[in-house]
Amino acid sequence: MPVNSDIMHALRRVIDPEIGRNLVDLNMIHDLQIGAGGRVGFTIALTVPTCPLRDQMAGDARAAVGALDGVTGVDIKFRPMNEAERKAVFSLSHLRPGLPQLKQFNQVQQVIAVMSGKGGVGKSLVTAALAVGLRRQGQRVGILDADVTGPSIPRLFGLASGGLRASEQGMLPAATKKGIKVVSANLLLKEEDTPIVWRGPMIAGAIKQFWTDALWGRLDTLLVDLPPGTSDAAIAVIQNLPLKGVILVTTPQELAAMVVRKAVYMLRDLKVPILGVIENMSYFRCPETNHQHEIFGPSHAEEIAAAAGTTVWAHLRINPELAALCDAGRVEELDLPELQALSERLVASV
């Protein structure tokens, strides 16, 4: 029959994959009970209620405790930490000198930006589709929404305003249903349509903070959704984030192509690799006649890709069902082979 200290000893081997420390030191184990028949129960208190990695932690904890002699079963409950508990976790480094800052545990394998130069071409949709696709492939994914004055990412994923928590240690990203971590200016607001009237230096500062002060934890891919233009946001991302490359989004109109070429030349001058070009709104397929209408004109994607020294990954059609899913915050339910293919293309290209 195991005793409490055996259980706690076993649980010291289970690491919070986000924070990089064991559950016992993080004061996450509560209400430990050992039943007469050897059945063990405890509650894991989570720093973030929707912690996307809770299943992984629970699995690890179950395995560690279940391996002990005399344990016949493991029952795990969850609850969110209260403010005091969370504060304690994030002030650990102050209480114990030498313990590094939580954000020092950030390990982001690669950062990919989605850019256009032009507005309204569907950058956020492409960013979201890539994130969903990568997550389905098993990656740990984050999205840094660098469109500070016109952020779309929280709405696409149905994340409520105010979902970003700040502590002395940094910002805790919000998590989507499928466990994609999101940092966005709109998550800092009480109401999603409150304007953020900031000048360039403030915007650049916010983006830098989103990168350095968010507790991203361990990510395979961080996607950055850039706003239109080649001003402060784009400059801040290129200068401060270790970009592996940029995916360009365009639409067929030559007017859009002209502005997208500005982004191409900016990236070329700054020696940022362009991984691929995605054309959105390429055509509309009439549901009645099945005829494809090029309602924004013929494609210029190949010319842009040639100027960028890369290839066209997709010509995406205008899809009213997809627009509706986005408006409803259910982008994670999308099930379109052409969108899933984008994330596979990304994995193959880096």
Next chain:
Amino acid sequence: MPVNSDIMHALRRVIDPEIGRNLVDLNMIHDLQIGAGGRVGFTIALTVPTCPLRDQMAGDARAAVGALDGVTGVDIKFRPMNEAERKAVFSLSHLRPGLPQLKQFNQVQQVIAVMSGKGGVGKSLVTAALAVGLRRQGQRVGILDADVTGPSIPRLFGLASGGLRASEQGMLPAATKKGIKVVSANLLLKEEDTPIVWRGPMIAGAIKQFWTDALWGRLDTLLVDLPPGTSDAAIAVIQNLPLKGVILVTTPQELAAMVVRKAVYMLRDLKVPILGVIENMSYFRCPETNHQHEIFGPSHAEEIAAAAGTTVWAHLRINPELAALCDAGRVEELDLPELQALSERLVASV
């Protein structure tokens, strides 16, 4: 039979409507000839070769000279000023102390901004359509393109890069075929797709200069095409230009509506009147079935108008022919009652 001094005396009464001074003082009259039968010929040298007001000047000059005793006919030719002549015009104020700066002749009756908050909704198209409509109503119209990093206006009107001239006195706006004056960052570039990688303060500075240092001359309406966002460009326009009001452009997607509402609340906080809401890309009419497809979802324009305390001016359909006209730089040829109606609505609302 008139003599040279009679002709020159008459021409001193003809004012360059742009600069506000008479043609003789501006050294614009050359090659004066008086034929035996009383036929008078001369050349008017223009500061800008495409000067939209040349017909007005020619008419005034013909009337002034033709009224002289003994004049049986007036033949007027035009040529552009050479660089030295143009410099002399613009340095007149230095040569003659007390002569005011040319830009002091700027007389802009009203300034109206076209804004959205969201990118890619068709702000530039709406701006262009309003300008074309007002011009057809006989107004003197200018467009200040405040989208410094993604300017679309020159492309819509087929204005070549490099069309903006600078002098010690200020910038000479480019003029469209129909005489709309345009100032845009893209007119300063040699190639239209050269990126302008500027931080916010530079962008704000450029917009201020476009307003204060351009030789707009006399305008009935100056339209300002704003970029997406509620950052430097929007702040600069609201703080530095005497805005009579703002026209908001949106598209049906709720995602767009959310960002447009940010612009509404910004304008409300800053006490800038919102004149009306124009919804673009409301639906696509299949040319085969004539069925209207709401491809970006149902309209949210009425909600936005309600939040803005104004009305919806139009639900514009997606029009591939119009997109093609815009890409070809022939927006002035557009002949759509729904677009002409917008300018009439504007005139009625201010």
